[in-house]
């Protein structure tokens with residue numbers, strides 16, 4: 001019956017269970033800090049400007065908040081566009097997962113929430129891992145108009 005369904009207790013959103021915007025803001029900041037010091041991926045941030053970092057952080061927080069039931073607005077790019085051309089591999093992925101584990105421990109995140117967060121991130125793995133490096137594409141195609149993207153030299157990612 002509709003009535004009995006309506007009265008079933010609902011689990012609060014992941015956003016609420018994590019403690020809301022400020023908690024996610026702090027956690028995401030720690031994840032980025034941990035990534036910055038990881039030997040396999042820290043170099044990615046070596047030449048990133050302060051303002052790009054700040055944009056990445058806030059977009060990351062808003063992205064997670066929107067997906068986890070918060071009342072935020074995500075102003076960044078879709079995951080394929082944001083990561084296409086970075087040439088990210090399984091090595092990068094594993095490093096981020098190690099950083100996540102370190103942060104779960106530091107924040108004493110309960111096991112069920114860890115699993116939920118990791119499962120959520122893993123849904124985006126095909127969108128962020130496996131694209132060619134844009135630098136490699138540009139250097140391999142001296143004739144290319146670099147503004148036109150890898151598609152202009154016949155490289156499409158993700159594969160259709």
Ligand code: HEM
Nearest residue numbers: 041044055056059060063076077082092093096121124128
């Ligand atoms: C777990 C899956 C991932 C998610 C959900 C994710 C999410 C995001 C989001 C929301 C942004 C901001 C996009 C924008 O500002 O338009 C971003 C940017 C970025 N991500 Fe990821 N990311 C993931 C995996 C990775 C991995 C594995 C790496 C590298 C180790 C990485 C490196 C970066 C970098 C360097 C930027 C900044 C790009 C820029 O602003 O130019 N991401 N990511």
